[in-house]
Amino acid sequence: MARAGDDIATAPIDLAIARIRAVYRSWNRDTSVAQMRSDWDAAFGGGAAAVICERVSAGGVDGEWISPANTPPDKAILYFHGGGFRLGSVASHRDLIAQIAFASGCRVLAINYRLAPEHRFPAALDDALAAYGWMLDRGLKPDNIAFAGDSAGGNLVLSAMLALRERGLPLPAAAVLMSPWTDLAATGASYVSRAEADPIHQRPMILALAKNYLGGQGDPYDPLVSPLYADLGGLPPLLIQVGDRETVLDDSVMFADLARAAGVDVSLEVWDGMIHVFQMFGAELPEAHQAIASIAGFLNRHLHIKRASS
Numbered sequence: 027m028a029r030a031g032d033d034i035a036t037a038p039i040d041l042a043i044a045r046i047r048a049v050y051r052s053w054n055r056d057t058s059v060a061q062m063r064s065d066w067d068a069a070f071g072g073g074a075a076a077v078i079c080e081r082v083s084a085g086g087v088d089g090e091w092i093s094p095a096n097t098p099p100d101k102a103i104l105y106f107h108g109g110g111f112r113l114g115s116v117a118s119h120r121d122l123i124a125q126i127a128f129a130s131g132c133r134v135l136a137i138n139y140r141l142a143p144e145h146r147f148p149a150a151l152d153d154a155l156a157a158y159g160w161m162l163d164r165g166l167k168p169d170n171i172a173f174a175g176d177s178a179g180g181n182l183v184l185s186a187m188l189a190l191r192e193r194g195l196p197l198p199a200a201a202v203l204m205s206p207w208t209d210l211a212a213t214g215a216s217y218v219s220r221a222e223a224d225p226i227h228q229r230p231m232i233l234a235l236a237k238n239y240l241g242g243q244g245d246p247y248d249p250l251v252s253p254l255y256a257d258l259g260g261l262p263p264l265l266i267q268v269g270d271r272e273t274v275l276d277d278s279v280m281f282a283d284l285a286r287a288a289g290v291d292v293s294l295e296v297w298d299g300m301i302h303v304f305q306m307f308g309a310e311l312p313e314a315h316q317a318i319a320s321i322a323g324f325l326n327r328h329l330h331i332k333r334a335s336s
Contacts, residue, residue, distance in 0.1 A: 042307035073121025085160035093133035108177025110235035129322035168196035180206025184253035200328035210236035214276025269300030
């Protein structure tokens with residue numbers, strides 16, 4: 027029996043926050059980028075979804091097919107992980123990717139695009155385009171491919187589609203964006219209005235990551251860097267999910283408004299009380315499972331996925 031003054035229960039969202047803070051608190055000014063990446067992968071790697079993982083070189087980019095049983099061979103999702111273009115990998119996001127693959131009944135190609143500061147813009151974008159081209163070269167049709175990504179990966183989803191449109195190349199059928207980072211200049215009012223509510227990400231950190239990605243001479247207002255400043259006409263249907271507690275909330279809200287004004291079919295889901303890329307915390311958050319179910323429904327509507335016979 028709980029005694030007076032004891033915590034009766036810890037809120038699920040607080041458990042998710044504690045996982046992130048535990049990683050950040052282990053770092054100091056002397057922690058190398060390599061160590062940060064290793065710590066991030068160790069903290070968020072693993073997973074319980076029943077999938078088959080197959081390493082591939084996707085147009086020269088290290089990647090991995092993540093496939094549940096009986097997925098159709100002619101449909102696929104191309105996934106770009108988050109991490110501020112500095113951290114993250116297929117390993118750190120494998121569980122999230124597997125959950126999306128399992129819920130949607132569709133295999134996923136996830137890639138380890140090059141990270142900054144060793145490889146600044148446009149290296150990550152070039153890798154994203156190379157992986158998509160590899161999928162097309164292997165016979166997959168654009169109408170049977172969706173893009174998906176979280177945070178910086180959501181930025182890559184949009185930047186890749188804008189680059190494809192500029193080059194007159196076919197776009198995927200649809201795209202899923204989780205807490206997308208659309209404005210590397212960090213101009214949204216939510217950087218102030220959500221500063222106290224967001225337990226992790228503050229504007230100085232966001233601007234430092236942007237500088238790390240762009241280098242000293244990079245332009246955060248370049249449309250292929252910050253899709254918020256692009257002409258958004260002609261993009262395929264988009265599903266955007268974001269947490270209400272995020273400082274980067276307006277990166278989603280402002281982008282959705284501009285995309286709709288450009289004639290894009292946009293579904294925006296703002297999840298009450300949720301943090302940045304809350305979908306990663308399926309072990310703690312029932313909302314993560316609900317959000318992934320919504321993603322699966324969106325993907326099924328646009329890719330018309332039917333599980334293959336066993």
